[in-house]
Amino acid sequence: MDASFVIDNRGVTALVPRDGELWETTDEPSEPVAMQDRHAVLAYGSNADPQQLHGRLSPTRAEPVMVIRAKITGFDAAWCNARRGDGQVVSTLTARSGTHPTYVLMLTDDQRAEIDLHEGHPRWYQRSVLGTTVRLESGVVLPSVIAYIGTKENRPVLRDSAGEPLWMSAVDYTVVDKQVD
Numbered sequence: 001m002d003a004s005f006v007i008d009n010r011g012v013t014a015l016v017p018r019d020g021e022l023w024e025t026t027d028e029p030s031e032p033v034a035m036q037d038r039h040a041v042l043a044y045g046s047n048a049d050p051q052q053l054h055g056r057l058s059p060t061r062a063e064p065v066m067v068i069r070a071k072i073t074g075f076d077a078a079w080c081n082a083r084r085g086d087g088q089v090v091s092t093l094t095a096r097s098g099t100h101p102t103y104v105l106m107l108t109d110d111q112r113a114e115i116d117l118h119e120g121h122p123r124w125y126q127r128s129v130l131g132t133t134v135r136l137e138s139g140v141v142l143p144s145v146i147a148y149i150g151t152k153e154n155r156p157v158l159r160d161s162a163g164e165p166l167w168m169s170a171v172d173y174t175v176v177d178k179q180v181d
Contacts, residue, residue, distance in 0.1 A: 017138030092150030
């Protein structure tokens with residue numbers, strides 16, 4: 001999905017900025033959704049996929065899951081030379097100059113705990129606080145954001161013959177799927 005969205009017991013709905021920390025869905029009637037008291041967690045790869053998030057965060061038994069379109073400076077998502085249990089090639093976050101599109105999950109304490117479990121924190125992915133510029137599509141700049149970064153032992157970055165990371169934005173899944181054992 002190429003927009004901000006919310007996942008709740010009705011499914012996936014587009015989300016638009018309303019005022020400051022308030023957002024609203026494009027459905028009628030729309031109740032504003034506040035970001036306060038939520039953890040800002042960088043989302044890339046499967047954590048930015050509405051269907052996978054719906055299964056991971058069980059929105060029918062909790063608060064809505066907010067997924068906000070954003071831009072990050074100094075980092076980007078790259079493919080890993082690893083697969084998860086279901087056989088899918090995974091990704092991680094690594095340093096990259098410039099500003100790149102991404103998403104930010106705005107999670108409750110319970111939702112962040114569920115993501116910790118799903119990401120295998122701290123064995124597979126280490127939860128870290130990134131002190132970098134993240135600008136939400138509303139224009140709000142976050143001073144820091146939580147990110148799950150693949151551990152070098154279990155989630156190494158997949159690199160080309162020149163040693164450069166294979167960026168998710170530049171290399172299709174079908175290509176990396178053939179390269180990862």
